[in-house]
Amino acid sequence: MVTMSDIASRAGVSRSTVSVVLNNKDAAVGIAEETRRRVLNAARQLGYRPNEVARAMVTGKSHVVAFLVADPSREVVARILAGAMNEAEPQGYFVKLVARDGAWDERIIERCVETRPVGVMGLYVPPSLNECLREEMGRYRIPVAILDSSFPQPGLTRVLSDDLEGVHQAIAHLHGLGHRRIAHIGGTRASGASTLREEGYRRAMARFGLPVPEGYVQWGEWEIDAAGRATERLLDHPEPPTAVFCADDKTALIASRAASRRGVRVPEDLSVVGFADLEMARYGNPALTTVAQPFADLGAAAVRSLLEAARSLQRGEEPDTAEVLLPNRLVVRESTARAPLSER
Amino acid sequence: MVTMSDIASRAGVSRSTVSVVLNNKDAAVGIAEETRRRVLNAARQLGYRPNEVARAMVTGKSHVVAFLVADPSREVVARILAGAMNEAEPQGYFVKLVARDGAWDERIIERCVETRPVGVMGLYVPPSLNECLREEMGRYRIPVAILDSSFPQPGLTRVLSDDLEGVHQAIAHLHGLGHRRIAHIGGTRASGASTLREEGYRRAMARFGLPVPEGYVQWGEWEIDAAGRATERLLDHPEPPTAVFCADDKTALIASRAASRRGVRVPEDLSVVGFADLEMARYGNPALTTVAQPFADLGAAAVRSLLEAARSLQRGEEPDTAEVLLPNRLVVRESTARAPLSER
DNA sequence: GTGCCATACTAACACGTGTTAGAGTTCAGC
DNA sequence: GCTGAACTCTAACACGTGTTAGTATGGCAC
Numbered sequence: 001m002v003t004m005s006d007i008a009s010r011a012g013v014s015r016s017t018v019s020v021v022l023n024n025k026d027a028a029v030g031i032a033e034e035t036r037r038r039v040l041n042a043a044r045q046l047g048y049r050p051n052e053v054a055r056a057m058v059t060g061k062s063h064v065v066a067f068l069v070a071d072p073s074r075e076v077v078a079r080i081l082a083g084a085m086n087e088a089e090p091q092g093y094f095v096k097l098v099a100r101d102g103a104w105d106e107r108i109i110e111r112c113v114e115t116r117p118v119g120v121m122g123l124y125v126p127p128s129l130n131e132c133l134r135e136e137m138g139r140y141r142i143p144v145a146i147l148d149s150s151f152p153q154p155g156l157t158r159v160l161s162d163d164l165e166g167v168h169q170a171i172a173h174l175h176g177l178g179h180r181r182i183a184h185i186g187g188t189r190a191s192g193a194s195t196l197r198e199e200g201y202r203r204a205m206a207r208f209g210l211p212v213p214e215g216y217v218q219w220g221e222w223e224i225d226a227a228g229r230a231t232e233r234l235l236d237h238p239e240p241p242t243a244v245f246c247a248d249d250k251t252a253l254i255a256s257r258a259a260s261r262r263g264v265r266v267p268e269d270l271s272v273v274g275f276a277d278l279e280m281a282r283y284g285n286p287a288l289t290t291v292a293q294p295f296a297d298l299g300a301a302a303v304r305s306l307l308e309a310a311r312s313l314q315r316g317e318e319p320d321t322a323e324v325l326l327p328n329r330l331v332v333r334e335s336t337a338r339a340p341l342s343e344r
Numbered sequence: 345m346v347t348m349s350d351i352a353s354r355a356g357v358s359r360s361t362v363s364v365v366l367n368n369k370d371a372a373v374g375i376a377e378e379t380r381r382r383v384l385n386a387a388r389q390l391g392y393r394p395n396e397v398a399r400a401m402v403t404g405k406s407h408v409v410a411f412l413v414a415d416p417s418r419e420v421v422a423r424i425l426a427g428a429m430n431e432a433e434p435q436g437y438f439v440k441l442v443a444r445d446g447a448w449d450e451r452i453i454e455r456c457v458e459t460r461p462v463g464v465m466g467l468y469v470p471p472s473l474n475e476c477l478r479e480e481m482g483r484y485r486i487p488v489a490i491l492d493s494s495f496p497q498p499g500l501t502r503v504l505s506d507d508l509e510g511v512h513q514a515i516a517h518l519h520g521l522g523h524r525r526i527a528h529i530g531g532t533r534a535s536g537a538s539t540l541r542e543e544g545y546r547r548a549m550a551r552f553g554l555p556v557p558e559g560y561v562q563w564g565e566w567e568i569d570a571a572g573r574a575t576e577r578l579l580d581h582p583e584p585p586t587a588v589f590c591a592d593d594k595t596a597l598i599a600s601r602a603a604s605r606r607g608v609r610v611p612e613d614l615s616v617v618g619f620a621d622l623e624m625a626r627y628g629n630p631a632l633t634t635v636a637q638p639f640a641d642l643g644a645a646a647v648r649s650l651l652e653a654a655r656s657l658q659r660g661e662e663p664d665t666a667e668v669l670l671p672n673r674l675v676v677r678e679s680t681a682r683a684p685l686s687e688r
Numbered sequence: 689g690t691g692c693c694a695t696a697c698t699a700a701c702a703c704g705t706g707t708t709a710g711a712g713t714t715c716a717g718c
Numbered sequence: 719g720c721t722g723a724a725c726t727c728t729a730a731c732a733c734g735t736g737t738t739a740g741t742a743t744g745g746c747a748c
Contacts, residue, residue: 280624
């Protein structure tokens with residue numbers, strides 16, 4: 001490995017000089033132009049690459065943002081991560097994925113601290129661990145950003161998409177197509193995101209003066225069979241809906257499939273809307289109309305907020321933990337159409 | 345931050361002793377039981393977490409495997425990454441994702457070297473960069489594993505799924521269902537993986553004594569519209585196929601959709617098989633029969649191979665760069681069925 | 689008491705970098 | 719020629735850890 005000392009001896013200067021030159025690549029404060037050139041030449045010729053580890057060691061900054069997550073193989077995680085990396089890397093930071101292995105326990109927090117990150121972003125972190133996270137990070141004065149739609153947490157920044165508004169867009173779209181009987185299939189009651197979207201559904205329906213009959217709210221439990229059965233219950237309803245808003249894309253695709261299996265055509269007989277805009281939405285049969293969440297932007301915003309907070313802390317100021325709320329955007333594809341004439 | 349010195353003063357011993365104790369948690373060589381206990385207690389009470397950066401610095405090992413990739417937001421990357429992390433982390437290693445930002449250029453290699461990884465794994469890395477990668481890593485004696493299906497590269501370990509065999513499984517499945525007229529929609533001719541699968545298709549067809557008529561091999565160009573048109577060309581064929589094997593799941597889902605739009609029922613009139621087993625395959629309408637690639641295993645195998653090679657290098661031996669070939673597995677879902685009686 | 693050995697601990701160096709007080713040199717101004 | 723300032727450069731320390739040669743202590747045999 002080429003080190004600064006190698007450059008120093010080759011350029012005939014001290015190691016300190018090399019360090020000074022390389023850290024002020026353009027401005028030459030207290031360094032003769034001739035020397036500067038010699039050092040840079042030597043560095044280039046030897047193919048020098050700074051040792052980030054040593055650099056992190058001496059500056060005390062790890063240049064790492066930790067991303068705490070349950071299952072790294074999920075598309076949502078990947079897309080948030082990509083956005084976070086895009087934001088972090090030009091600023092010289094790196095996003096480190098920290099995944100649980102097996103059960104959630106506090107050791108994952110330890111693994112976070114080990115790398116001395118400048119900030120921690122968390123997704124799908126259970127509330128119990130959030131508690132532990134806040135405590136532990138408060139101890140080391142490491143800012144934390146949570147990407148869940150769970151409830152406000154003092155001392156943690158929340159970075160969210162505006163799901164209430166997103167659901168409203170979906171219902172407004174269906175309402176605009178003439179639908180009056182709009183049902184809802186949620187994820188699971190245990191999820192904060194799911195219950196929030198259910199609330200959004202109820203609010204939007206009320207806003208448009210539409211009724212929510214008994215049995216119009218079903219739960220798919222994030223599970224193929226259960227979502228299929230939920231759909232069938234809706235189709236068996238005495239006043240079957242002409243449209244379904246689903247709290248997530250997978251549930252929506254299952255609903256669409258379950259309907260077409262029973263001879264109910266999507267979108268002619270039943271319009272279906274999803275939520276998230278996973279990649280699979282574009283490849284559905286029919287392609288799924290859905291509310292696109294800005295995953296990459298969420299990742300970028302989380303990193304931005306964390307780096308901002310870290311700078312505040314360094315200046316000795318109290319960091320800003322205001323919530324960041326990003327807009328969703330309805331993507332209309334093929335699974336929604338005008339309600340049957342008889343129904344409008 | 346709690347350091348070893350803090351523990352030392354609290355336990356009334358020297359920092360060196362703390363280091364020795366903590367690095368030999370169970371075995372106590374040259375340390376009195378009483379001292380050992382005091383140190384461990386102090387460490388626990390103070391909530392000590394080792395500074396990984398300092399540790400990496402002194403050992404010279406970064407404990408990092410770099411994962412060089414084009415687009416980190418893809419599901420395939422996420423799943424390989426998850427497998428790699430599962431393999432690496434119990435051994436104390438971490439997988440660092442290095443993504444290109446914008447165009448591929450050699451700076452991404454620099455970013456790889458900066459962290460002094462013990463190994464580099466690459467996916468979708470263009471051949472030109474592979475060249476550069478091999479050169480640069482050879483210089484620092486860092487082993488490299490490539491997860492592409494591209495051609496053998498001297499000095500690089502290849503970790504692959506056995507796609508030829510996987511395609512054979514798919515064709516065998518269709519053949520077993522009585523299909524004789526089996527067509528193929530490939531990805532793009534520019535991709536090594538796609539042309540390999542085309543070759544697999546031709547070989548398997550030959551093995552079963554089935555003809556490949558003119559026009560039975562189409563290319564979807566990894567693009568929704570093009571894949572749709574490719575499907576239509578097949579359906580317009582004078583002797584239309586009863587089954588299609590597609591080189592990837594997305595193409596297969598598009599083919600399935602394009603067929604059902606023309607009133608060709610899947611699987612009753614046309615069986616469709618994909619390749620990869622992306623998550624979307626399970627949510628297709630109908631759910632897609634596909635050849636599941638072992639993404640997590642590939643990631644794990646790459647890490648295993650790299651760590652093995654790193655250990656060899658440390659012992660001064662020449663590392664083994666034998667190819668690793670993992671089996672694919674056909675997953676039968678709903679998009680394939682027996683060929684129409686008239687066709688068998 | 690002396691010599692020797694085992695046991696228990698510590699001092700000192702190393703890793704590669706960033707930072708800064710201060711040393712050395714040059715030169716203009718008188 | 720002397721003074722002081724301006725300009726270059728370097729020595730020395732710091733970061734937190736792993737490693738090891740070496741020191742101190744205690745006990746045992748003679």
